[in-house]
Amino acid sequence: MTRRTSKPLRIGKVTVGGDAPIVVQSMTKTDTRDIPATVNQIKELEICGCEIVRVAVPDRQAAESLVTIRQNVSLPIIADIHFDYHLALAALKAGVDGLRLNPGNMGDREQIARVIAAAKERDVPIRIGVNAGSLPASFQPKAPLAERMANMALEQIRLMEDLGFHLIKVSLKAFDVPTTIQAYQMIADKIPYALHLGVTEAGLPRTGAIRSAIGIGILLYQGIGDTIRVSLSAHPCEEVFVAYEILKSLGLRQRGPTLVSCPSCGRAEVDIITLAEAVSKRLKKISKPIKVAVMGCVVNGPGEAEDADVGIACGKGKGAIFRKGKVVGTVSEDKLLEALMAEVNSLDKR
Ligand code: SF4
Numbered sequence: 397m398t399r400r401t402s403k404p405l406r407i408g409k410v411t412v413g414g415d416a417p418i419v420v421q422s423m424t425k426t427d428t429r430d431i432p433a434t435v436n437q438i439k440e441l442e443i444c445g446c447e448i449v450r451v452a453v454p455d456r457q458a459a460e461s462l463v464t465i466r467q468n469v470s471l472p473i474i475a476d477i478h479f480d481y482h483l484a485l486a487a488l489k490a491g492v493d494g495l496r497l498n499p500g501n502m503g504d505r506e507q508i509a510r511v512i513a514a515a516k517e518r519d520v521p522i523r524i525g526v527n528a529g530s531l532p533a534s535f536q537p538k539a540p541l542a543e544r545m546a547n548m549a550l551e552q553i554r555l556m557e558d559l560g561f562h563l564i565k566v567s568l569k570a571f572d573v574p575t576t577i578q579a580y581q582m583i584a585d586k587i588p589y590a591l592h593l594g595v596t597e598a599g600l601p602r603t604g605a606i607r608s609a610i611g612i613g614i615l616l617y618q619g620i621g622d623t624i625r626v627s628l629s630a631h632p633c634e635e636v637f638v639a640y641e642i643l644k645s646l647g648l649r650q651r652g653p654t655l656v657s658c659p660s661c662g663r664a665e666v667d668i669i670t671l672a673e674a675v676s677k678r679l680k681k682i683s684k685p686i687k688v689a690v691m692g693c694v695v696n697g698p699g700e701a702e703d704a705d706v707g708i709a710c711g712k713g714k715g716a717i718f719r720k721g722k723v724v725g726t727v728s729e730d731k732l733l734e735a736l737m738a739e740v741n742s743l744d745k746r
């Protein structure tokens with residue numbers, strides 16, 4: 397995978413683009429005016445691995461809440477602004493680390509110029525966040541959707557560049573996966589700026605994770621993308637979990653354990669599905685990037701268990717426990733979970 401070259405920029409303490417690791421973002425789902433709830437959710441997000449958080453700024457009170465929220469959390473905050481440039485100015489005044497502007501509902505040059513001037517003064521980057529759902533119907537109505545999205549971003553980029561502003565990041569999100577991929581591909585070699593990837597409104601966790609993995613995963617595999625957000629109708633930590641699974645699947649980031657488990661079949665002589673679910677639940681408490689294998693029989697079991705840091709290869713009512721490629725014991729089915737986790741825990745403490 398050769399990564400597209402992009403201009404790095406700083407969102408608070410986090411670098412996005414250039415050679416920096418692909419950054420994982422999410423968005424709070426609290427009412428931003430409810431300061432304690434928003435602060436709590438940002439703290440939860442930080443614990444689960446989120447690196448930059450976006451918050452909705454629907455009105456002046458929400459913008460003003462950002463002052464206290466900013467003082468009480470350490471994750472960089474991006475203010476999500478639509479319709480009203482005054483809210484962007486208020487968010488910048490409140491001390492946010494980045495802005496997201498939607499060119500689909502904020503196109504007035506004079507107003508954008510005022511926001512740019514304030515962002516420039518504070519060295520705050522702006523994401524041009526194009527969303528298929530909020531493209532004005534009058535904008536290049538005859539062109540295909542992906543092209544309209546890319547062209548809308550290019551138009552906004554030109555406006556910002558004309559104003560001498562280059563702290564730019566771009567996203568082109570649609571619900572339709574091929575449209576999303578095409579839009580990013582169209583713009584990737586036309587601009588030097590970092591790209592934030594996402595498939596918008598991807599849905600409930602199961603289907604949303606799949607849509608996101610395909611859309612974001614294909615682009616990342618082509619070297620496109622500097623930061624990602626998985627949009628799910630779920631707690632934002634679920635978004636962060638899926639984002640890391642996408643990055644881990646492509647070998648782009650490591651965080652927490654990876655579970656290799658066989659699907660089970662007629663050869664399995666222990667209840668692999670129940671065992672894998674129990675292991676997965678217990679692994680949530682492990683922070684090190686340990687590879688754990690739970691395998692049902694001798695067909696692929698010993699190979700995968702040997703390859704993992706810790707593994708089980710099951711036989712009839714029992715299983716061999718592997719650690720770093722060597723068998724360290726054989727235990728009965730009822731003791732498999734505890735024996736496996738004892739090995740995992742001892743590696744996690746090292
Ligand atoms: Fe079936 Fe064994 Fe493969 Fe698991 S490892 S799916 S039990 S053949």
